[in-house]
Amino acid sequence: MSTPTPTGTVAGPTIERHSIDYVPWSERRGKLWHQAPFWFTGNFVLPTMVIGFLGPELGLSAGFSFLAIVLGACFGTFFMAFHANQGPRMGLPQMIQSRAQFGSRGVIVPFLATVFVYIGFMVFDVIIANAGIDTVLPGAGIKWIWYPLLTAVSIVIAVVGHDLLHFVQRWLTYLLVIGFAIVTVLAFTTLPAPTGAHAGHWDVVAFFIQFSLAAGYNISYAVYVSDYSRYLPPKSSAPKLIFYTYLGAAGSAVWLMGLGSLLASRIPKVDEIGSIKAVGDNLFPGFGTIVIVISVLALISIMGVNAYGAMLTSVSGIDAFKKIKATQKPRVIGLIVVGILVVIIALLIPDAFQASFNNFVLLMLYFLVPWTAVNLVDFYFVRHGKYAITEIFNPKGIYRRWSWRGLVAYGVGFVVMIPFFSLPGLFVGPIANLLGTADFSFAVGLVVAGGLYFLFSRGLDRQAEAAARQRSQRELEGVDAD
Template identity: 35%
Template sequence: MSSDADGPRQDPAPTLEQHGIEHIPAAERHGKPWHQLTLWFSSNVQMTAVVTGAVAVTLGLDLRWAIVTIVIGNLVGGVFMAYHSVQGPELGVPQMIQSRAQFGFLGGALPSFIVVLMYLGFSVEGGLVGGGALAGWTGMPKPAGIVIFCVLHLLVALVGYKLIHATARVISVLSGIVFLALFVQLATHLPAHLPNSGSAATPGTVLLAVSISISWQVTWAPYVSDYSRYLPEDTPRGTTFWYTYLGSVVGGTATMVIGAMAAAVNDQALNSDAIGFLADRYPAISGLVVFALLMSMIPAGAEGAYGAFLSTLSIFSRKDRLRSPALARALFVIGFTLVGAVLAILSSGSMITTYTNITLFLLYLLIPWTAINLTDYYFVRRGHYDISALFEPNGRYGRCNWGTVILYAVSIAAELPFVNSSLYVGPLVKPLGGADIAWLVGLVVGGVGYCALARSGRRGRAGAEAPPAAGAAPPREQRGATYGR
């Protein structure tokens, strides 16, 4: 818990967010835990999840097996992202700042940089899907459609945390209605032979499809505590976890199943213009469907630009407070959105193939980080952190914890023999029947390796606080951060 004199909880801060990467004091904590449900439901009930779900069918699985892999992947992957969400209320800082405790003040720049690339990759993909649909709907040139679509979520990111949550609550209802209608229409028109169509399901193909669904959830992990850090510090862990988990897993699973159904009907049309194809399911109101599907992508697009700002600050900022966080955020998200729009305009090729490569590539990089981060939080330090030290280059967490950095690199290297993507196939993929278990290898090597580092005494070099004695859970009011000046 915060030990500074935060005082009684006050009215929520103004709509325009005034904080950057610094600790959020108790007096400015606001919001309800169920807001995590609507935020993560709306973030998942959107078109890029549809594209991800379609991948299982394009890999050759029939619809039945595609649905099985989607359900398993989301159930497993959601566990990691929801456990990251718990860190927000207890620590009150953005996710990637907390990584300095494992990697060091400067070493934390490595995972933060990778996360910024992730945000940029999703920005490009969102621009391709949304901008292309806007262009097809209005008849404007595709570059213009991409720019306009990017500006829509830019406006939300400029305001910050509160508007992102408010937009998500509205969009979650709109998206839920539209995607439910699409599910009913696709289910009604699926030919009877489709559940038995496609190639025979092999263990390798099934595991690859499961990995892609897991990757969808794991790539939310760097986002989540950015959007739970304003919750009251006494929010129960289980409450934060389950609202986040249910919103993300239910939303992601349902939408990805719709994507698999759509691909089973016509994967080529879906690949060419996903929003246009779905809007044509209701030709009489296709314009309204296009509008609703475009709006469904706004929360995730805003979260990407906003999260990229926080992650970039965690790379370069040596201070916990900016003179003008709102101005800095505005300048950054405008530049970030511009770069994403330009890259989307210059991009070409298969949308589904491009998206598969992006999600798998990010999974390989993020799984070792999430294993290290969660192991540190729940097993090594058990939620005890010195927040002020996260902002001190020469503080207790060190400048660069080389043991953790090397472990991170080793974990990624250990994944390479098991990678199965269109860009690279590892030497052990064929003996495994095409299975991609790289994420599982990275998870085990990263988590077990970090525990070994801690037990070997390198934890002390990393500045870890002494956790409570085994079997002695700390009182709730002592769990979390210490913060002082």
């Protein structure tokens, strides 16, 4: 992280000092538009394209698949982007904010689901990155060599922290846009149009499965968002911040998932690496390889983002039971542990992972939908963005160790989703079965969890919290709260 100088300029880059602690106003800086390329590159990775394969594989035409992707990605990003405003307002990483809704120890419930998301994404990213290396250098993609090496590079980026992650993501955007713009044009102009049964058709179940996967994939990014907006000035424009976050995350998802549906409709045995290479090489032999190299770099970068988030969430969880000093040491230790876990799990997973990846995305949707509903309702409709920050770190404070409001709303929201679950090969709920395995669980979870939390919160002691906010702001910044 860069260190602010007395004049407000920025000195040379250093390892980030902060972890789960509050970022004071004197260290706030950055530009709102930087959120757009950060989230564009964060979502412009090959696992995103895999989501677009499913519609055509279920018999849906490329056009209807694309429509489902647009609607699903734009719907999911709506919830994800509104978390961005929490960063500058609170100056905290995303998940530790949840202590205000669940309690300092009760928050371990969504924390476990969140760490599962981070680790899972890293595992799939390293598998695909290794496959890319094996395509570029045939026979060189030896798992026990490249899995640790790729993971180690991502961990180093995460150790340096917030500023380096923003820098890498921002500059990779230009390479990705150029490379994939050419690949997209080539896919439209050089691949034969599908005919007969391969052209697909309208299928309501396939449409909603594709919609759910696209929505769930982008909702999963909600757990990251204010990790990368918390250094922005506290008075940053909320509409602009939300807009830039939405633009980057939704734009890349629609593009790359849409490209996936196009490739799956025109290539009989589509895969994320071989298809990109084959299409790219239609420009000239070797261009597909160049695009794969860029894609591998993007995968390493997003692995760093995932590792960073997993570390913050894990340290927050441990801190709830055993106080941890917010220094560089626990950050580095946490990142090393995350890296080791990723390598071990990746080595145990079979290479043919697409079916398990789709179920993983749906599982993320199930666990994160009630959390995002509770968190957003609390921020925008209950507390209106005003929190006693020091109390979030005080287990005996106003937010307590266990908060029944958030826990009950989350639990009930999750339980009522179960009959709507549709996990092919694992579990199909009775209502989903009646609907032909179409999955509407996300809508149920959002309404029930968010609605219950809003009702439960009517009994909050507003005066006590207002007094706590005043004390907290004077302690942190020497000024009164708004």
